[in-house]
Amino acid sequence: MIGLFDSSILGIENLSYVFPGEEKEKSIFQHVSLDVKPGEFVSIIGSSGSGKSTLFRLIAGLLEPTSGQIWINGQLSDKRLGKVGYMPQKDLLLPWRTVIDNVSLPLELTKENKKQKLTEIKEWLSRFGLSGYENAYPHELSGGMKQRVAFLRTMMTGKELLLLDEPFGALDSLTKRNMHSWLLELWGELQKTVLFITHDLEEAILLSDRIYLLPGRNKPFIQEVNVDLPRPRNSELIYQSEFIGMRKELEWLIRDER
Amino acid sequence: MMKGKVKKWASDYGLFLLVILALLSIWEWVVEKGFIPSFILPSPTAIWKSLVENEQILLQVHLPATLEEVLIGFFLSIIGGVFLGVAMHFSRILEKILYPFLVISQTIPLIAISPIFIMWFGYSIWSKIAVTILTAFFPIVVSTYDGLKAGGNEYQELLLTMGANRFHIFKKVQIPMALPNFLSGLKMSVVYCVVGATIGEWLGASEGLGYFSRRMSGNLQADAVFAAIFLLSLLGIVLFLIISLLEKLLLKNKLR
Numbered sequence: 001m002i003g004l005f006d007s008s009i010l011g012i013e014n015l016s017y018v019f020p021g022e023e024k025e026k027s028i029f030q031h032v033s034l035d036v037k038p039g040e041f042v043s044i045i046g047s048s049g050s051g052k053s054t055l056f057r058l059i060a061g062l063l064e065p066t067s068g069q070i071w072i073n074g075q076l077s078d079k080r081l082g083k084v085g086y087m088p089q090k091d092l093l094l095p096w097r098t099v100i101d102n103v104s105l106p107l108e109l110t111k112e113n114k115k116q117k118l119t120e121i122k123e124w125l126s127r128f129g130l131s132g133y134e135n136a137y138p139h140e141l142s143g144g145m146k147q148r149v150a151f152l153r154t155m156m157t158g159k160e161l162l163l164l165d166e167p168f169g170a171l172d173s174l175t176k177r178n179m180h181s182w183l184l185e186l187w188g189e190l191q192k193t194v195l196f197i198t199h200d201l202e203e204a205i206l207l208s209d210r211i212y213l214l215p216g217r218n219k220p221f222i223q224e225v226n227v228d229l230p231r232p233r234n235s236e237l238i239y240q241s242e243f244i245g246m247r248k249e250l251e252w253l254i255r256d257e258r
Numbered sequence: 259m260m261k262g263k264v265k266k267w268a269s270d271y272g273l274f275l276l277v278i279l280a281l282l283s284i285w286e287w288v289v290e291k292g293f294i295p296s297f298i299l300p301s302p303t304a305i306w307k308s309l310v311e312n313e314q315i316l317l318q319v320h321l322p323a324t325l326e327e328v329l330i331g332f333f334l335s336i337i338g339g340v341f342l343g344v345a346m347h348f349s350r351i352l353e354k355i356l357y358p359f360l361v362i363s364q365t366i367p368l369i370a371i372s373p374i375f376i377m378w379f380g381y382s383i384w385s386k387i388a389v390t391i392l393t394a395f396f397p398i399v400v401s402t403y404d405g406l407k408a409g410g411n412e413y414q415e416l417l418l419t420m421g422a423n424r425f426h427i428f429k430k431v432q433i434p435m436a437l438p439n440f441l442s443g444l445k446m447s448v449v450y451c452v453v454g455a456t457i458g459e460w461l462g463a464s465e466g467l468g469y470f471s472r473r474m475s476g477n478l479q480a481d482a483v484f485a486a487i488f489l490l491s492l493l494g495i496v497l498f499l500i501i502s503l504l505e506k507l508l509l510k511n512k513l514r
């Protein structure tokens with residue numbers, strides 16, 4: 001067993017999760033295995049209720065697996081809280097804090113010097129298209145901006161692996177398109193590893209190096225698809241034939257799944 | 259700008275003022291015409307006259323005395339109430355022990371227990387403060403405790419994934435989330451303080467608006483009794499407004 005996920009930043013082996021219930025227990029998924037290498041962008045696709053968010057809560061350490069193992073940085077991890085950056089499905093910005101105070105929240109929890117990092121934060125804010133909004137409160141921001149603030153806050157945890165749970169799920173398609181261009185542009189310099197939940201096939205192909213399809217009703221196992229599109233990418237990619245081919249393949253896999 | 263403010267003020271309070279004015283006029287008229295004898299219900303103008311007559315002693319002796327009891331009682335209630343509320347939040351055992359006692363403390367008839375305070379603390383200010391605290395600390399404990407329980411579970415989980423400990427969560431999520439509830443408790447409590455101090459003075463005091471009103475009722479001077487009552491409710495209103503203002507300042511950006 002030792003050394004199985006040596007080169008992986010995240011390894012999941014035979015993971016099953018059953019929600020403990022009073023009357024009947026509820027099995028969410030069974031025997032899920034996957035791994036993520038440093039620097040990868042990996043998407044997870046699955047129908048609503050297939051347990052994507054639950055998987056993230058397991059990885060982040062908010063839930064304990066019923067069976068199976070989770071390895072982080074090549075180590076079997078029991079105490080996972082505080083080891084990965086987790087961006088939940090809702091933005092969960094603290095409404096009583098300004099943008100800059102929300103973003104620097106992770107720094108207050110570790111013993112890092114917030115003041116020293118302030119210039120760095122300011123720079124990131126401008127790179128995230130948020131300059132001028134440092135002192136705004138969350139209710140004064142648009143949906144896309146809130147998502148970016150939440151994303152930046154997740155980055156500020158300083159963790160290498162980021163779990164992003166449908167970060168663009170609630171955005172209209174135009175805003176989403178802009179966020180894609182922005183993220184693709186930024187990706188080279190972020191130097192992070194991302195595990196990304198989405199419903200949107202186009203989004204998954206455009207952004208990812210690999211895609212996992214969570215088990216569905218007819219296919220009780222996890223499927224993996226490689227996205228061999230060269231980087232750096234831009235959002236124009238979606239009109240190219242390779243992209244459309246990928247998309248067809250993925251749709252076929254998913255349809256088969258149902 | 260100024261005009262808009264006046265307009266808003268008028269639309270907020272205009273109706274209320276109109277009704278008050280109407281009620282006062284009817285009251286004055288009813289007493290004037292002799293439908294109700296003035297030693298039972300004095301007219302508003304008589305009350306005002308008595309207020310002016312007794313102005314010196316009311317404003318320089320009795321009001322400050324009551325205010326002192328209220329403020330000390332309120333201050334001690336806040337300290338004790340917050341302490342108990344937080345302690346109950348952190349310890350399930352304390353919660354289980356204390357909650358029933360808290361509820362019982364509120365079901366004891368104040369009038370019955372106050373003589374005991376007099377027995378313990380004599381006619382000093384502390385007997386009055388004890389009654390004040392007994393009425394005022396309950397809303398503070400409950401609002402602190404309930405406020406700290408007030409949800410925010412998702413925020414707490416998020417902080418946990420960032421490696422936060424219990425103290426971080428308390429400071430960065432639970433306290434800010436408890437604040438609205440806590441401030442509502444403060445508003446209630448400060449009004450109760452005035453009630454508590456008055457009752458305390460009724461039972462044995464040598465100064466204060468409650469003492470004054472009781473002495474005057476002994477003398478069958480209804481107008482002076484009402485003058486003291488008027489000052490007491492004014493005191494309650496002013497204290498309430500001060501806390502409301504504080505609430506507005508603190509919650510300016512927390513309302514959403």
Ligand SMILES: Nc1ncnc2c1ncn2[C@@H]1O[C@H](COP(=O)(O)OP(=O)(O)OP(=O)(O)O)[C@@H](O)[C@H]1O
Binds near residue numbers: 028047049
């Ligand atoms: N606390 C809970 N107790 C019991 N069942 C739960 C609990 N939380 C979630 N579930 C169930 O677990 C299943 C998976 O939920 P999860 O939120 O992981 O789905 P998801 O794939 O993220 O869905 P979506 O795409 O809609 O976000 C759902 O059927 C849900 O009803």
Ligand SMILES: [Mg+2]
Binds near residue numbers: 053089165
């Ligand atoms: Mg989900």
